[in-house]
Amino acid sequence: MTxxxxxxxxxxxxxxxxxxxxxxxxxxSKIRSMxxxxxxxxxxxxxxxxxxxxxxxxxxxxxxxxxxxxxGSRILENLVSPYTATAVERLQAAGARVVGKTNLDEFGMxxxxxxSALAQTNNxxxxxxxxxxxxxxxxxxxxxxxxxxxxxxxxxxSVRQPAAFCGxxxxxxxxxxxxxxxxxxxxxxxxxIGVLSRGVDTLETVYDIIAGRDDRDxxxxxxxxxxxxxxxxxxxxxRQIAELSPAIDAAYRETIEKVKSLGVEIVExxxxxxxxxxxxxxxxxxxxxSANLARxxxxxxxxxxxxxxxxxxxxxxxxxxxxxxxxxxRILLGTYVLRSGFQDQYYIRAQKIRTAIRNGxxxxxxxxxxxLTPVFPTQAFLRGEGELTPFQQKLAxxxxxxxxxxxxxxxxxxxxxxxxxxxxxxxxxPDFAEHRMFDFARRMGVDMAAMxxxxxxxxxxx
Amino acid sequence: xxxxxxxxxxxxxxxxxxxxxxxxTAEFGAPPNTHVCPVCLGYxxxxxxVNEEAMKMSYMVAKxxxxxxxxxxYFDRKNYFYPDMTKNYQISQFHDPVGRNGxxxxxxxxxxxxxxxxxxxxxxxxxxxxxxxxxxLLDYNRAGTxxxxxxxxxxxxxxxxxxxxxxxxxRMVRHLGVCDGNMxxxxxxxxxxxxxxxxxxxxxxxxxxxxxxxxxxxxxALEYEIKRQGRVLGKGEKVxxxxxxxxxxxxxxxxxxxKEKAHDYRYFPEPDMPPFCPDxxxxxxxxxxxxxxxxxxxxxxxxxxxxxxDAAEFLVEDRLFCxxxxxxxxxxxxxxxxxxxxxxxxxxxxxxxxVALTDSHITAARLNELVKLVDSGVLQRGxxxxxxxxxxxxxxxxxxxxxxxxxxQVQDDSQLDGWVSEAIDKNPQAVEQILAGNTKTISxxxxxxxxxxxxxxDPKKVTDxxxxxxxx
Ligand SMILES: [Zn+2]
Numbered sequence: 001m002t003x004x005x006x007x008x009x010x011x012x013x014x015x016x017x018x019x020x021x022x023x024x025x026x027x028x029s030k031i032r033s034m035x036x037x038x039x040x041x042x043x044x045x046x047x048x049x050x051x052x053x054x055x056x057x058x059x060x061x062x063x064x065x066x067x068x069x070x071x072g073s074r075i076l077e078n079l080v081s082p083y084t085a086t087a088v089e090r091l092q093a094a095g096a097r098v099v100g101k102t103n104l105d106e107f108g109m110x111x112x113x114x115x116s117a118l119a120q121t122n123n124x125x126x127x128x129x130x131x132x133x134x135x136x137x138x139x140x141x142x143x144x145x146x147x148x149x150x151x152x153x154x155x156x157x158s159v160r161q162p163a164a165f166c167g168x169x170x171x172x173x174x175x176x177x178x179x180x181x182x183x184x185x186x187x188x189x190x191x192x193i194g195v196l197s198r199g200v201d202t203l204e205t206v207y208d209i210i211a212g213r214d215d216r217d218x219x220x221x222x223x224x225x226x227x228x229x230x231x232x233x234x235x236x237x238x239r240q241i242a243e244l245s246p247a248i249d250a251a252y253r254e255t256i257e258k259v260k261s262l263g264v265e266i267v268e269x270x271x272x273x274x275x276x277x278x279x280x281x282x283x284x285x286x287x288x289x290s291a292n293l294a295r296x297x298x299x300x301x302x303x304x305x306x307x308x309x310x311x312x313x314x315x316x317x318x319x320x321x322x323x324x325x326x327x328x329x330r331i332l333l334g335t336y337v338l339r340s341g342f343q344d345q346y347y348i349r350a351q352k353i354r355t356a357i358r359n360g361x362x363x364x365x366x367x368x369x370x371x372l373t374p375v376f377p378t379q380a381f382l383r384g385e386g387e388l389t390p391f392q393q394k395l396a397x398x399x400x401x402x403x404x405x406x407x408x409x410x411x412x413x414x415x416x417x418x419x420x421x422x423x424x425x426x427x428x429x430p431d432f433a434e435h436r437m438f439d440f441a442r443r444m445g446v447d448m449a450a451m452x453x454x455x456x457x458x459x460x461x462x
Numbered sequence: 463x464x465x466x467x468x469x470x471x472x473x474x475x476x477x478x479x480x481x482x483x484x485x486x487t488a489e490f491g492a493p494p495n496t497h498v499c500p501v502c503l504g505y506x507x508x509x510x511x512v513n514e515e516a517m518k519m520s521y522m523v524a525k526x527x528x529x530x531x532x533x534x535x536y537f538d539r540k541n542y543f544y545p546d547m548t549k550n551y552q553i554s555q556f557h558d559p560v561g562r563n564g565x566x567x568x569x570x571x572x573x574x575x576x577x578x579x580x581x582x583x584x585x586x587x588x589x590x591x592x593x594x595x596x597x598x599l600l601d602y603n604r605a606g607t608x609x610x611x612x613x614x615x616x617x618x619x620x621x622x623x624x625x626x627x628x629x630x631x632x633r634m635v636r637h638l639g640v641c642d643g644n645m646x647x648x649x650x651x652x653x654x655x656x657x658x659x660x661x662x663x664x665x666x667x668x669x670x671x672x673x674x675x676x677x678x679x680x681x682x683a684l685e686y687e688i689k690r691q692g693r694v695l696g697k698g699e700k701v702x703x704x705x706x707x708x709x710x711x712x713x714x715x716x717x718x719x720x721k722e723k724a725h726d727y728r729y730f731p732e733p734d735m736p737p738f739c740p741d742x743x744x745x746x747x748x749x750x751x752x753x754x755x756x757x758x759x760x761x762x763x764x765x766x767x768x769x770x771x772d773a774a775e776f777l778v779e780d781r782l783f784c785x786x787x788x789x790x791x792x793x794x795x796x797x798x799x800x801x802x803x804x805x806x807x808x809x810x811x812x813x814x815x816x817v818a819l820t821d822s823h824i825t826a827a828r829l830n831e832l833v834k835l836v837d838s839g840v841l842q843r844g845x846x847x848x849x850x851x852x853x854x855x856x857x858x859x860x861x862x863x864x865x866x867x868x869x870x871q872v873q874d875d876s877q878l879d880g881w882v883s884e885a886i887d888k889n890p891q892a893v894e895q896i897l898a899g900n901t902k903t904i905s906x907x908x909x910x911x912x913x914x915x916x917x918x919x920d921p922k923k924v925t926d927x928x929x930x931x932x933x934x
């Protein structure tokens with residue numbers, strides 16, 4: 001039975017709904033992946049369609065009418081969305097139903113989900129470990145078997161890194177193929193709605209439904225009539241990869257051997273501009289964030305301070321009370337890099353690096369069909385001692401953020417389990433070659449039966 | 463001894479049906495916050511989608527202002543916090559506006575002055591904030607409507623120049639149909655910057671003058687401000703760079719006395735919208751919609767059609783009158799006569815009836831018919847007014863009105879001849895007087911004929927016939 005088929009009776013009757021509710025409640029007491037879980041709220045799912053009655057979860061920075069849209073922030077804690085994102089609407093039209101809104105780092109800013117102001121989400125494999133971020137709630141919910149798939153958003157790795165930490169597939173599509181309408185903006189030119197699932201087939205089905213031009217997002221693009229070839233004969237790896245944890249290093253080498261064993265040629269690739277991924281990424285992302293987050297003032301919606309001594313004070317205090325530290329840091333950084341007279345030094349320079357990175361990938365894809373890199377230099381990290389500092393976490397975004405700067409699609413593929421936590425690798429492809437990655441991931445033959453955390457159970461829905 | 467430099471920043475509300483970046487209606491005057499949606503309210507997650515009609519109108523204005531048109535224009539975000547701005551950045555154009563480096567010709571005292579245009583760019587308007595005691599209320603109906611900004615170089619010299627510019631510009635946008643040009647209601651707004659300096663020394667320190675909601679105020683405020691700056695310099699003091707408000711009650715400008723913060727708007731390219739690249743179909747539509755501009759039209763009316771200055775001025779004030787005039791001329795008839803009808807009776811009656819030309823039932827065909835009826839003598843000039851009134855009031859063709867009212871003058875020669883003979887036969891005394899040289903008495907006989915015909919005889923024709931019969 002395919003993954004999706006095993007879910008289509010879950011909402012059918014009182015008994016299966018109760019079993020579903022019980023399974024989720026048991027897990028949620030340990031991992032708290034969702035800010036809302038409600039089997040009855042989505043009244044918009046079509047009665048039939050390829051995903052009829054399939055439940056799914058949506059990161060809480062993607063709008064679903066009648067659901068909260070907190071973005072993991074105090075400032076939007078009580079906001080109920082008056083409208084639905086295009087990607088969600090397309091899934092609803094295919095019959096799927098939103099059952100939950102998942103936790104995230106505030107406005108997508110973070111790599112652990114610990115920057116959520118509203119809840120702490122734990123990794124289903126080890127509750128002392130972070131689930132990754134910022135789509136940590138979606139990754140944890142999928143990995144624990146609470147939904148067959150979930151939507152996330154990926155600005156610098158926010159779908160792929162938590163997918164790697166929790167042991168599921170995570171797709172970051174080509175920039176523009178999935179409408180951003182309804183995705184709360186953090187860094188508009190970098191981010192895209194992505195999908196997390198334990199099955200490649202499910203990922204592909206969902207992606208095919210949500211992709212496509214949307215008039216409400218003028219930066220969205222139609223996929224080309226002649227889609228890129230699906231086969232893979234050569235896979236590129238970066239010549240220099242340093243500072244991987246032993247478990248990730250081992251998984252990386254093992255994967256390269258596995259790829260070779262499939263009769264696929266491994267080609268070493270140099271993209272010198274990748275050295276500057278992190279500074280370029282944070283310059284552009286924070287610049288855009290400083291404008292994107294300016295609308296939260298408590299005037300029309302969201303948290304409003306009790307301090308109304310003046311108009312300016314009301315706005316300043318509402319923002320001060322409503323935003324967390326990481327968000328404030330990024331707004332300040334973005335405001336700084338956009339000052340007049342300093343744009344050449346920061347913003348424009350970052351755009352030049354971005355172009356160089358794009359050109360580097362274009363050249364690489366002249367030689368190879370896919371690229372293979374780690375997702376993150378470590379497995380899911382534990383809270384407390386040995387935890388990565390926020391600065392280390394940012395540096396570690398280099399493999400994932402490169403795809404956002406280049407706009408190309410990328411996929412997290414689970415590899416195995418080491419010391420009780422998943423390992424994973426990343427595939428990168430040229431624009432619109434998502435299906436090439438799906439096919440190759442299938443060829444890699446990941447043993448998903450082995451990728452189940454303790455407590456994972458499918459028996460209740462069979 | 464001083465030289466003055468005036469530049470204008472004009473904002474016009476484009477007459478698009480919907481707002482610039484969402485589907486809300488752009489209509490004014492609705493109850494507060496009824497024409498809003500998640501996009502123009504700046505809800506999280508929404509995206510702007512540019513209104514193509516707004517782009518067309520923007521390119522039309524840029525073209526009419528002889529600008530270099532951008533083949534690829536970008537939007538930028540202009541960042542600043544103010545509660546009437548829902549996103550706290552304004553979508554505007556900074557690096558690549560719709561048009562640049564244009565010019566606009568204005569007639570001042572019969573002389574053409576050419577004013578350079580710095581740029582034309584499209585942006586979104588903000589909402590309205592209304593203060594009441596300690597409370598401020600916000601109405602976002604206007605938020606996100608399309609606003610086109612036109613910035614001139616400081617090429618204007620006097621307040622009179624500036625007034626002429628505004629009047630000509632307003633006429634132009636109304637002819638293009640892109641703005642109603644109403645300054646009182648704020649659909650055309652004008653700020654002016656002005657500086658003076660000793661001749662040959664270039665621009666001086668400028669002040670910006672706001673609150674100019676009529677063309678006359680533009681002139682008066684600038685005349686005042688130029689004099690004021692002259693007095694300041696005359697006393698050996700320096701002009702302070704500041705914003706001043708025109709106080710139309712006291713006819714002075716007054717400093718806003720706000721701390722002028724040097725704003726850093728942190729412009730950067732709007733990532734939510736790809737650059738707008740007009741294609742051939744778009745550009746040819748733009749070109750076709752840029753009609754003959756009022757100043758050119760006026761000169762053609764004066765020099766080509768020999769209209770009077772008053773008639774030409776009257777017609778070019780209103781595109782609809784121009785269109786009606788030209789359509790009527792195209793049906794035949796004397797242009798001068800048609801223009802006299804339009805700025806005389808037609809205008810007068812519309813005003814009296816308080817009817818707009820568009821709602822008046824007056825068409826080129828009807829006007830042509832009316833002129834012809836009078837010309838051919840079927841209708842008396844004096845009765846034509848009454849016919850026009852009924853055309854306006856009852857939506858009828860002039861010929862139908864004439865028929866119904868029995869206004870036709872009898873043209874039939876045998877009938878007229880009969881009445882003429884009857885008048886001569888019945889009034890030998892009058893005939894005698896006429897033949898004796900008292901020709902004025904002929905009007906008595908004409909009156910008799912009119913009586914026999916119950917007023918339907920053409921008096922001109924009757925006079926001719928009587929003169930002929932009496933051998934005059
Ligand atoms: Zn709207």
